[in-house]
Amino acid sequence: MTSAESSTHTDLLVVGAGIVGLAHAFEAARRGLSVRVVERDERPVGASVRNFGHVCTTPQADDDYPLALDSREGWLAMAAATGIAVAQEGTLVVARRPEELAVLEELRCTRGRDRVRLLTGDQVRERIRGPRPAGGESATGGALLPDDLAVDPRTAAPALAERLAADGRVDLLTGAAVTGAGDGRVETSRGTFTADHVVVCVGHDLDRLFPALAQQRKVRRCALQMLLADPVDGYVNPAPVLTGTSMLRYGAMSATDAAGALRRAIGAEQPELLDIDANAMFSRRADGGLIIGDSHIRAVTVDPFLDEDVYRPLLDSAADIIRPAGPLRIRQRWQGVYATSEDTNLVHERIDGATTVAVVTSGIGMTLSFGIARRTLAGL
Ligand SMILES: Cc1cc2nc3c(=O)[nH]c(=O)nc-3n(C[C@H](O)[C@H](O)[C@H](O)COP(=O)(O)OP(=O)(O)OC[C@H]3O[C@@H](n4cnc5c(N)ncnc54)[C@H](O)[C@@H]3O)c2cc1C
Incomplete structure (x- = not known):
C-alpha cells in the first residue's frame, strides 16, 4: 500500500454523522480501530438533532428490548468517556x-x-x-x-462528533456526499476512500444509495x-x-x-x-x-x-x-x-463482505443507536 493509499484507508468507514453513525465511530475507536466518518452536511442536522432526546428503553418489545438495554450501557459509557450529559431521571x-x-x-x-x-x-x-x-x-x-435516559438532542450528536474528531481517533470528513459504497470502497464528492469495513448509517436517505434494499424492506x-x-x-x-x-x-x-x-x-x-x-x-x-x-x-x-x-x-x-x-x-x-x-424497526444487514447497512426504521434510533453499533462491531 502506498502512503497515499494508506491515508485514504481506515479499518472502518462510517457513512453519516447522525447518532447511529457516531455511535459506530465511538464504539470502533474504543476498540482501537482507525475510523473515518463521511458526512454530506457541515454538522449533524438530521433526525438525531430534531428529536426529544429520549432514550426510551423500558417500553421496547421483542428483540428491540435487549438491544435497547445494551444501547443504554453504551450511552452511559459514552457519557463517562466524553463528559456529554446523559440524564438518568427515567x-x-x-x-x-x-x-x-x-x-x-x-x-x-x-x-x-x-x-x-x-x-x-x-x-x-x-x-x-x-x-x-x-x-x-x-x-x-x-x-x-x-431505566430510561435523556440527552439534549440539539447538542449530544454534534458534541460527540466534535469530541471524536478532536481526540484524533476519528477522521471526520464533512461536506462530502457519498454517491456509492460497496466492497470496502466509498465514492464521495471529495474523493474515493477504502476501508476494511463500511457501515452505512444514512437514516431515511437509504433509498438514495441503496434503492433496491429500501424497496425490499419497504x-x-x-x-x-x-x-x-x-x-x-x-x-x-x-x-x-x-x-x-x-x-x-x-x-x-x-x-x-x-x-x-x-x-x-x-x-x-x-x-x-x-x-x-x-x-x-x-x-x-x-x-x-x-x-x-x-x-x-x-x-x-x-x-x-x-x-x-x-x-x-x-x-x-x-x-x-x-x-x-x-x-x-x-x-x-x-x-x-x-x-x-411497516415490516421492521431496523434494517441491519450485511450487503456484501465489507458493507453493513444500519438504519433504524422507527422513531427509536436514539434508543437503539449504541446497541446497534455494538452489534455491528461484534459481527466483524
Ligand atoms: C421528531 C423526531 C422525534 C424523535 N424522537 C425520538 C426519541 O425521543 N427517541 C428515539 O429513540 N428516537 C427518536 N426519534 C428517531 C431518531 O431521531 C432517529 O431514529 C435517529 O436519529 C436516526 O439516526 P441516524 O443517525 O440513522 O439518522 P440521522 O440523524 O438522520 O443521520 C443520518 C446522517 O446521514 C447523512 N447522510 C445521508 N445520506 C448521505 C450521503 N449520501 N453521504 C453522506 N452523508 C449522508 C445525513 O446528512 C445525516 O447527517 C425521533 C425522530 C424524529 C424525527
Whole structure:
C-alpha cells in the first residue's frame, strides 16, 4: 500500500454523522480501530438533532428490548468517556384514563416492579410541579420508568462528533456526499476512500444509495411536526413525559391487552390525536425549554408544508399536564424526518463482505443507536 493509499484507508468507514453513525465511530475507536466518518452536511442536522432526546428503553418489545438495554450501557459509557450529559431521571408516564393505568399495570407485570414504578395521581403531581398549586391535575396515576435516559438532542450528536474528531481517533470528513459504497470502497464528492469495513448509517436517505434494499424492506419517510416552548415557571419535572397516545406506539405497551380499549377510548374522546397519528409527549432541555410533539405522516416523498391545525392537539395535551398560568409560548417549530417501514424497526444487514447497512426504521434510533453499533462491531 502506498502512503497515499494508506491515508485514504481506515479499518472502518462510517457513512453519516447522525447518532447511529457516531455511535459506530465511538464504539470502533474504543476498540482501537482507525475510523473515518463521511458526512454530506457541515454538522449533524438530521433526525438525531430534531428529536426529544429520549432514550426510551423500558417500553421496547421483542428483540428491540435487549438491544435497547445494551444501547443504554453504551450511552452511559459514552457519557463517562466524553463528559456529554446523559440524564438518568427515567421517563414519567402520565395516565389520565383507567385504560392507561391498565396498560401500565400490564407493563409492570412484564418488566417487573423495579423497572415500572406505578405512581398515584398525587405522586405524579409531586414530580411535575413540586410545591406549585397547578400542574398534573388531570393525572389519575402514572409510572416512572427509571431505566430510561435523556440527552439534549440539539447538542449530544454534534458534541460527540466534535469530541471524536478532536481526540484524533476519528477522521471526520464533512461536506462530502457519498454517491456509492460497496466492497470496502466509498465514492464521495471529495474523493474515493477504502476501508476494511463500511457501515452505512444514512437514516431515511437509504433509498438514495441503496434503492433496491429500501424497496425490499419497504423503507419510506416519516415526517413529524415539533415545537419548542419557553420554560414554564414551577414545572420541575426533568424526565421526558409520555401520555396515552405513547402507549399505543411503543411495543411493550401497545402489545398489552388493555391497549385496544385505550385506542377506543382515545378515539371516542380525542379523535384529533388519532387523526394526526400523535405520540403526544414532551421533554425538557437543560434551560427548561420544552420540546413538544409529535405527529406522523408516512410517504416516500414527504410534504414540506406544516399544517397549523396539527399543533393544537399536541399543545393541548402538553398544557393539560403542565397547566401553565398562561398559554405555552412557542419559540420554534420544525419538521423532523426519520426512516420507517411497516415490516421492521431496523434494517441491519450485511450487503456484501465489507458493507453493513444500519438504519433504524422507527422513531427509536436514539434508543437503539449504541446497541446497534455494538452489534455491528461484534459481527466483524
Ligand atoms: C421528531 C423526531 C422525534 C424523535 N424522537 C425520538 C426519541 O425521543 N427517541 C428515539 O429513540 N428516537 C427518536 N426519534 C428517531 C431518531 O431521531 C432517529 O431514529 C435517529 O436519529 C436516526 O439516526 P441516524 O443517525 O440513522 O439518522 P440521522 O440523524 O438522520 O443521520 C443520518 C446522517 O446521514 C447523512 N447522510 C445521508 N445520506 C448521505 C450521503 N449520501 N453521504 C453522506 N452523508 C449522508 C445525513 O446528512 C445525516 O447527517 C425521533 C425522530 C424524529 C424525527
